[in-house]
Amino acid sequence: MSLFKHLLRNPTAKSYSYSSPSIIMPSNLILTCLSHFTTDASPSTVQVTQYSGLGPTKANEKPRVVVLGSGWAGCRLMKGIDTSIYDVVCVSPRNHMVFTPLLASTCVGTLEFRSVAEPIARIQPAISREPGSYFFLSHCAGIDTDNHVVHCETVTDELRTLEPWKFKISYDKLVIALGAEASTFGIHGVKENAIFLREVHHAQEIRRKLLLNLMLSDVPGISEEEKSRLLHCVVVGGGPTGVEFSGELSDFIIRDVRQRYSHVKDYIHVTLIEANEILSSFDDRLRHYATKQLSKSGVRLVRGIVKDVDSQKLILNDGTEVPYGLLVWSTGVGPSTLVKSLDLPKSPGGRIGIDEWLRVPSVQDVFAVGDCSGYLESTGKTVLPALAQVAERQGKYLFSLLNRIGKAGGGRANSAKDMELGDPFVYRHLGSMATIGRYKALVDLRQNKESKGLSLAGFLSWLVWRSAYLTRVVSWRNRFYVAVNWATTFVFGRDISRI
16 A cells, blocks of 8 residues: 555656565556556556546446445345446445344344344455456545546544545446435434444444443442443334344343343343334234333333433433433434435435436436435325335346346446336335344234234244244355354353453
């Protein structure tokens, strides 16, 4: 990297030598090596002006699809895209996909973290093998739709010794799959004190803090009041994520904490705070069943709205103060700061506006899928919910559409303006599932809240829940990990090591 930066700062240098004077690299050789990564250098050019990234594709190269994001939609698209037609470039701040339905299980040691993380290179091997396909561990900083260019900045993990590197990528087709970010509703102190359960590092942070509080509460001299605070786990948000985490946590307390932390077992408790009804999208009978089972498991259900969050307590709208040792925030998602800043049409709610074919209609060759996208009002369709199955189905539809476009000769930039795209995207809801702990779960197979359909609760639903998600895990490798983790936990209990 130091060699690379020296060349940028000294573009007219004829050669560069290491500490040994016998090792010399001529500038024409460097230009040849970096020809894939520059837009303005040619064999006859002697001066290197600046590293600019991946330039426009040439006539003898495959058209390039750039995918922003590595979530459900982006990864499903990359898995199915025909790499004999396209080169694929993925830009994401993480090099893996997270299987979010099982993320709550990793917080308490039911599953290991690697069981829910699928490497991008396994999802689309061409990224590792093909000369024109790449994965860049970077953030998207902006999009120039007029020139078909994406501006990127490398991830530094906030290391002061590592400066972010900026570069550009030209695209023939752009797929925006940036996902969404947790909604805080502008409540003071949430970002500073709460943990969001959306990424593997969030689950790791929850697990470390939970186990730390358990160990600290056992130290001599800790007051009764401080023990109760440290071991009070508060979950804000009664959707599937909040309910599943509360269920996993109550299971962990009943089966593991009471055996291995017997000195403090009477102090630990869980509170679930929700402004309305928990699991509002589920059947009424299932919601009442979940409420009853969670209460049986020791989860305290509180109806209220959080007004303010402090480092050791939160305040509800009625003035009630709730001290906590661990605060998990799960109140839904909204558009990210980057999505809001993009000069693209927006759907109701601030997502990127799309038409029935998942295109951003005001610009050429740009598509948006997943939680960052929503139908424009002009389509007459309602914005789809931010669910994994919506994102996955959109990714599946879009790779099929792009493959058809590529086979018809429309893969290049600005070459598919008047092309017939076929049937538009249609979403059909397959149902909802949620585990509530103690070998019980909910399965709601209705199309929507008003329609009729099969709904189950109890042990049989728990078997359906586990079977369904085991088959949905992306690779056989991770399916094996998940099955082994479940079996190990059942026989030996959860892993409570704080690593």
